Every structure is written in structure tokens, then in C-alpha cells.
Amino acid sequence: MRFYVPPDSIFPDKNIIEIKDKSEAHHIRDVMRLKKGDDVNIFDGKGREFSCFIEEVKRDAVIIKIKEAKSFVGEGFKPSPTITLYQAIPKKTKMDFIVEKAVELGVSQIVPIITDRTIPEIKDFTKKVEQWKRIGMASSKQCGRTILPVISDVMYFDGALIDSKQKAMAVFASLARDSKPLKDILRGLSPKTIAVFVGPEGDFSPREVFMAKENGCSMCSLGSLVLKSETAAIYILSCLSYELQ
Numbered sequence: 001m002r003f004y005v006p007p008d009s010i011f012p013d014k015n016i017i018e019i020k021d022k023s024e025a026h027h028i029r030d031v032m033r034l035k036k037g038d039d040v041n042i043f044d045g046k047g048r049e050f051s052c053f054i055e056e057v058k059r060d061a062v063i064i065k066i067k068e069a070k071s072f073v074g075e076g077f078k079p080s081p082t083i084t085l086y087q088a089i090p091k092k093t094k095m096d097f098i099v100e101k102a103v104e105l106g107v108s109q110i111v112p113i114i115t116d117r118t119i120p121e122i123k124d125f126t127k128k129v130e131q132w133k134r135i136g137m138a139s140s141k142q143c144g145r146t147i148l149p150v151i152s153d154v155m156y157f158d159g160a161l162i163d164s165k166q167k168a169m170a171v172f173a174s175l176a177r178d179s180k181p182l183k184d185i186l187r188g189l190s191p192k193t194i195a196v197f198v199g200p201e202g203d204f205s206p207r208e209v210f211m212a213k214e215n216g217c218s219m220c221s222l223g224s225l226v227l228k229s230e231t232a233a234i235y236i237l238s239c240l241s242y243e244l245q
Helices: 022-031 094-103 128-141 157-166 181-187 206-214 229-244
Strands: 002-004 016-020 039-043 049-055 060-073 082-088 111-116 167-175 193-198 218-221
Touching: 002 049, 002 206, 016 022, 016 049, 022 060, 039 181, 039 229, 082 094, 082 157, 082 229, 094 111, 094 128, 094 229, 111 128, 111 157, 157 206, 167 206, 167 229, 181 218, 181 229, 193 229, 206 218
Parallel strands: 002 039, 082 111, 082 193, 167 193, 167 218
Antiparallel strands: 016 060, 039 049, 049 060
């Protein structure tokens, strides 16, 4: 079994890890019914992985003994290129699905964005962002990542476009007629950092498409069929993984 523990609860000098998070301790003790002596793997979300065994199961904590420590910083899960997904927030729970699958596909950062055609009318996204962070952590645990993705606070489209200028390339999924296939956009290039923009139901507005072009984004076609927002994100991230990693 594999569990996430934040770095401040790991003490390599003492070969001890303390799991104090109530939900994680409950999962170990009451759901998985692990007990003293059982082997577990721990990762800290920063690139370190630990082979361990359970030393003690308490009511409010689980004490883990470290057998072996490995550091993958700089050599383990370090996606190349580094991809930031600027995802328009879709209706209902579709963003949960997008976060889960984007993490599995190796995205380094997810920035939820509000666009002209974004439908959810939520004034405070604080609880939603915390939920997406939990989903990102759980997905990382499941798929074997050693470095947790960054789930950013919600941005408006205009701010996200400015933020994306820090990236070497910006790929903008669009139904515009002058959009090009992703393989044509990437031909001969090997960018280290990529921004990916995926719009909401109904696509980006003409204003947003114009702004993206003015800011040097590459208009990207996702084929002859119109994809749902959650499908588009998975499609483009899969293509980038195939083409560049």
C-alpha cells in the first residue's frame, strides 16, 4: 500500500514517519485494517519515496518505521516538458474528473479558470480548490507519482493568459478555422514548458480567441469532431505525452 505524508511529518534522521492526518490514519487503521509489522510505501510529494513498515497504530496516529529511503528529485517523476493546464471550469463534478486524469497524465500544474462562457456561478471557490487538491493527492498516490501537482487558485481568463506568458509555448484548443493539428504545431520544437488552454462547454468566446492570438498562443485543432471539455483536456495531454515525452 502507498500513502502520502507531508515532509514535516517525516524524520529520516530517526527513521520515523508519523501519520497524524485523521483521514489517512483512519484509512490505514479502519479501512485497510493494516497492523503492526505490515509493509507500506510512503511518498512526500517532493520527490522522496520510503519503504517502511508499521511500528505502531494509535487512535490518533500511525507510527511508521523507515527501512529504505529513495530520492527521485531531478531523476524520478519529472515530466518533460513541464505542462500547465489552464482549464475552464465545467458544470457539475466534471472538474473532479479532469483533475484526476490530468494528474495521471503527468501534468505539473492545474489552473482552474473562469471564462466568458463558464457556467458555474460560484462566488467562493475555496472549498472546491481544496477538494481538487485532495483529488490530485489521491490520484498521485494511485498512479505512482513522487511529486504532487500544483492545484492553483481560480483565475479569470485574462489573468491566466498573462500568467501563461512565463511558459515557452502556449497551446490553445480552439474550434477556430485557422487552428492547426497539434503535431504540426509541435513539429521541430521541444519546449521545456507548455501552457495548455482548454475551454468550457461552448468553447472560448471570440474575444478570448482574439486575445489568445494577440498573445502568441498557438491555435490548436483537436480533430474533426467536437469534443467535450473533459475529453479535450485528456486528448491534448495524451497527445503531448506521446509527442514529447
